[in-house]
């Protein structure tokens with residue numbers, strides 16, 4: 001019989017837009033003993049997690065909890081629960097993940113109108129506001145931080161326009177939460193989906209979400225209680241909207257599970273909840289503002305180092321996302337070969353991109369636990385060496401000095 005080696009993953013320096021390195025405290029939390037999902041000790045951890053998520057999402061919403069599954073499970077849960085077949089949905093697209101929102105909305109039976117901005121740019125908010133006035137959608141879904149292009153879409157004028165038009169605003173903040181301000185209440189966002197594996201630095205496998213009472217009303221108008229757990233004498237209210245297509249991602253049922261009712265739904269991902277709770281505790285211990293400052297400082301040092309080498313950054317700098325830096329691959333350099341050498345010789349991982357940008361840019365993440373001076377300096381030194389090995393015409397010797405100047409405040 002074949003025997004298998006003991007699992008022993010290599011320690012890596014992960015400078016991608018996710019998944020990123022995880023604080024050892026989170027890894028330790030993942031190994032704690034299992035508790036039953038209705039054990040009061042465990043439900044207290046669930047409540048702590050809800051409370052900490054409210055702080056991270058900068059909201060007073062009652063509803064803030066993780067959906068079990070990767071970030072797109074959070075997107076699917078929110079969109080499936082809020083979109084009834086035939087609803088009008090508006091989706092501004094400026095990269096791969098806008099297309100994902102469109103794909104999910106179409107599968108929900110929505111009548112979707114899309115807007116398109118050239119990849120590497122974002123929308124002038126007025127363009128989206130005009131489209132809301134023109135199209136009168138029931139729901140608008142937009143990405144905040146587009147990891148495929150490294151751009152961030154300003155949102156503060158879109159929330160009020162949606163309120164005025166009676167539309168719900170759903171935001172994909174998977175890549176920004178915990179690294180870049182996401183002001184759920186101040187910006188008037190009705191539902192926001194975050195990611196664990198990026199700036200929160202928790203492994204992939206849960207999707208923190210929050211939504212307000214406007215969204216809650218729509219969800220409850222479609223609420224069905226599973227037949228097998230209905231209390232005796234339960235009668236379904238009349239006049240409900242279309243049933244929510246998914247059982248697993250049905251937010252009406254998940255609300256009952258995350259409320260004091262604790263109505264049984266799926267079996268909670270106990271260990272992941274421990275990990276998320278510890279990850280959120282770390283974020284709040286650091287403080288949101290300190291954390292945003294740390295992400296900005298390391299971004300500045302990285303950019304200074306890359307530009308000192310003579311590399312060109314991709315995309316419109318006025319909407320650059322702090323936590324993802326895209327670099328144009330120089331003419332004649334094999335981008336994949338550079339990535340392989342970085343990984344094989346230096347243990348550093350950076351990312352390529354998707355669709356029209358495949359083979360054209362590298363994407364470097366500075367997210368969460370991976371966003372450190374050590375990692376930025378390690379990457380810049382290694383990147384310079386590997387690029388020289390590939391015959392790239394770059395300026396040698398200047399990169400680390402430029403980054404060190406930033407760290408020294410020069």
Ligand SMILES: Cc1ncc(COP(=O)(O)O)c(C=O)c1O
Pocket residue numbers: 018070071072073097143145146147148172174175195204
């Ligand atoms: C902006 C954005 N949205 C959605 C997703 C999908 O997340 P997941 O792969 O965790 O399902 C990603 C993943 O990279 C992302 O960057």
